[in-house]
Amino acid sequence: MPLTRDQITQRAAKELHDGFIVNLGIGMPTLVANYIPPGMDVWLQSENGLLGIGPFPSEADVDPDLINAGKQTITARKGASYFSSADSFAMIRGGHIDMCILGAMQVSQTGDIANWMIPGKMVKGMGGAMDLVAGVRKIVVTMEHNAKDGTAKLVKQCSLPLTGQNCVHMLITDLCVMEFDQGKQRFVLTEVAPGVTVDEVKQKTEAEILVSPNLRTVST
Amino acid sequence: MVKKVHESAAAALADLKSKGVLRDGMTVLVGGFGLCGIPEHLIKALRDTGVTGLTCVSNNAGVDDFGLGLLLQTRQIRKMISSYVGENATFEQQFLKGELEVEFNPQGTLAERIRAGGAGIPAFYTATGVGTPVAAGKEIREFYRPSDDTTFHNRTPGATSGTYAQMAPKVAPRGADHPRRREYVLETGLYGDLALVKAWKADEFGNLVYRKTARNFNPMMATAAAFVIAEVEEIVPVGAIDPDAVHTPGNYIDRIVKTVPEKRIEQRTVRKA
Numbered sequence: 001m002p003l004t005r006d007q008i009t010q011r012a013a014k015e016l017h018d019g020f021i022v023n024l025g026i027g028m029p030t031l032v033a034n035y036i037p038p039g040m041d042v043w044l045q046s047e048n049g050l051l052g053i054g055p056f057p058s059e060a061d062v063d064p065d066l067i068n069a070g071k072q073t074i075t076a077r078k079g080a081s082y083f084s085s086a087d088s089f090a091m092i093r094g095g096h097i098d099m100c101i102l103g104a105m106q107v108s109q110t111g112d113i114a115n116w117m118i119p120g121k122m123v124k125g126m127g128g129a130m131d132l133v134a135g136v137r138k139i140v141v142t143m144e145h146n147a148k149d150g151t152a153k154l155v156k157q158c159s160l161p162l163t164g165q166n167c168v169h170m171l172i173t174d175l176c177v178m179e180f181d182q183g184k185q186r187f188v189l190t191e192v193a194p195g196v197t198v199d200e201v202k203q204k205t206e207a208e209i210l211v212s213p214n215l216r217t218v219s220t
Numbered sequence: 221m222v223k224k225v226h227e228s229a230a231a232a233l234a235d236l237k238s239k240g241v242l243r244d245g246m247t248v249l250v251g252g253f254g255l256c257g258i259p260e261h262l263i264k265a266l267r268d269t270g271v272t273g274l275t276c277v278s279n280n281a282g283v284d285d286f287g288l289g290l291l292l293q294t295r296q297i298r299k300m301i302s303s304y305v306g307e308n309a310t311f312e313q314q315f316l317k318g319e320l321e322v323e324f325n326p327q328g329t330l331a332e333r334i335r336a337g338g339a340g341i342p343a344f345y346t347a348t349g350v351g352t353p354v355a356a357g358k359e360i361r362e363f364y365r366p367s368d369d370t371t372f373h374n375r376t377p378g379a380t381s382g383t384y385a386q387m388a389p390k391v392a393p394r395g396a397d398h399p400r401r402r403e404y405v406l407e408t409g410l411y412g413d414l415a416l417v418k419a420w421k422a423d424e425f426g427n428l429v430y431r432k433t434a435r436n437f438n439p440m441m442a443t444a445a446a447f448v449i450a451e452v453e454e455i456v457p458v459g460a461i462d463p464d465a466v467h468t469p470g471n472y473i474d475r476i477v478k479t480v481p482e483k484r485i486e487q488r489t490v491r492k493a
Contacts, residue, residue: 047327048253049433056491064256064483065420065434071254071307072489082432084439085253085279086335089328093348095367112351122312123324125304130354131328134347165351 002174003193003218008142010035010220011172012101015140016042023047023092023132025102026070028142032101045097047128049088052080069128089128093135100136102129104143104168106158109187109207111168111180113141114160126163133164145173145204152206154178154187176201177218178209186210191218224426224476225455229265232449232477241414241447242271245298249334249415249441250278250288254307254486257434258287259418259451261479266416267291275299277334277412279327279437281308286484295319301410303327307486326354329407331440336409338443345404355405362401415445418481419468422452423459426473427466435467442468449475 003011005028013035016022023045024030033053036042044053046068053068054075061075068074076082083091091097106114113133116126133139147153154171166185171178177191188210189201194217202209226232236242248266252258263282267290274297281300282289291297292310299321305311314320325333326348336344345363349355363374417438420431428450430438442448455478 046433048256048436056489059490062485062488062490063432064485065432067254067256067433067485067487071256071486073485073487074489076432082430082435085327085331085436086440089331093328093346095365117353122316123322124306125302125324126326126354127304128327130326130352131348134350135328162352 001193001195002145003220004174006031007218007220008172008174011177011218012140012142013037014220015099015101015138015170016040017098018042020098021045021051021096023097023100023136025100025129025132027103029101029103030070045088045091046074047085047088047092047132049083049085050076050080051083051091052077054080089131089135092128092131095135095137097132097136099138099140100132101140101142102132104141105153106160107141107143107154107168107171107207108158109154109156109209110166110185111187112158112165113139113163113168114158115163117161119161129163133167138169139167140170140172141168142172145175145201152204154209155206156208175204181210184210188212189215191216193218221425221458224473225424226475226477229261229451229477229479230268232262232475233265233269236447237269237271242269243413244271245273245275246271246413247275247277249412249445250276251415251417251436251438251441252287253279253433253436255282255287255484257418257430257436257438258282259416259449260287260481262416262449262451262477263287263290267294267296270296272296273298275301277301277330277410277441279303279330281305281311283307283484283486284310286482292320299323301325301330303330324354329354330410331437333407333410334437334440334444337411338440339409341409343406343408345406347402347404350403350405359406360403361406363404364401410444412441412445413447415441415448417442417448417450419450419452421454421456421461422450422473422476423456423461423470424476425458426450426468426470426476427461428452428468428470428473429461429465430467439468442472447474448472449477451477451479451481453481454478
């Protein structure tokens with residue numbers, strides 16, 4: 001059984017550690033915030049200038065001056081800080097953020113990521129994605145293993161324009177978990193979803209991948 | 221003291237054509253992230269001056285009927301320099317017809333270009349965008365990450381002589397696991413003819429205090445234009461703001477106008493009761 005979006009999200013949340021400073025991308029990655037284990041202190045950064053995102057506000061607490069990078073109204077947690085966009089991206093580029101979880105349209109076997117434009121379609125812009133993948137210490141990509149038409153998204157070389165090169169550390173899909181080996185410059189299959197075989201993963205992957213000798217089943 | 225406070229947004233712009241500040245084809249920096257922290261009344265006042273052919277530097281382009289979307293509707297913008305423009309159908313139509321030019325900058329690069337421009341730094345290297353369409357045609361150079369280089373090897377990239385070479389110790393940079401240099405792309409500083417910024421509070425000298433995430437691009441833009449107008453919600457006498465609490469020092473600000481902003485919300489999201 002492939003993982004549901006919820007299970008992918010839960011698996012991504014297992015990468016969090018106490019005290020981590022984390023930036024969550026728009027969409028599925030945002031939901032990781034719902035699975036931060038109780039008692040674990042994780043600080044969420046929003047690139048529009050907030051460290052310490054709190055829960056969504058009650059109707060009475062909605063403040064137009066307090067939004068996240070997805071332009072949603074939010075709250076700030078106790079101990080939060082506000083800063084300018086220049087300071088925010090200094091934090092990002094300077095390696096002061098421990099982890100970023102974001103989605104992708106394509107990932108290459110050497111850790112390149114493409115997630116901001118499709119040639120021929122209206123380009124909306126990269127926002128902060130290029131800065132995040134270039135600067136954050138650990139980049140975790142969550143995505144469906146294959147596109148809706150079945151084509152591979154983990155490919156030898158991205159056909160789409162890149163967001164960043166050689167920057168993805170971990171990949172969590174509905175089929176498996178892979179970690180990037182810096183020395184071998186390839187992804188290593190470390191976990192498969194319950195009932196999913198190595199052969200199935202390989203068949204649905206265009207990229208050349210390695211298989212860990214300690215292959216496990218994904219636990220969420 | 222020079223009188224900076226004006227009665228309305230329109231009044232703050234009224235004489236700027238005759239002063240040569242407002243002119244067709246000029247570059248205008250406009251603060252805000254989405255619709256949060258935008259100088260909404262100054263944008264309307266700029267529209268009403270009829271100035272055209274503008275290059276607008278702003279992280280986003282507003283929505284169809286609010287923010288910079290208003291200047292798009294009237295076709296006063298020739299070019300946008302932004303990081304994301306997803307929420308605007310007018311933008312899309314004009315772009316697809318070739319009537320509007322767009323330069324996408326990564327958000328952090330845009331913020332740093334403006335910061336650098338205001339700080340007198342003409343160019344800087346960043347890892348953001350290397351290997352992507354953003355770096356096309358730009359100078360690329362290898363450096364160690366600053367955090368891998370506490371022994372200052374970046375001081376001597378390829379240098380064989382000179383003062384810096386004598387300073388550099390002859391040991392490999394720290395971080396033996398990853399002693400690789402990485403590629404950086406040269407980006408230029410950005411400075412405008414006019415900046416329109418939004419703050420929460422100002423004193424009559426122009427010291428500004430921003431509020432929550434409405435700060436965003438406003439502090440850098442306030443430093444990076446020949447003429448800077450601040451739209452605020454409250455104006456207090458000089459001395460009423462604690463000097464330790466000032467976000468933008470008043471010398472950067474030429475004019476101040478107090479308004480009652482609408483503060484439209486793009487994605488009203490609330491938790492279930």
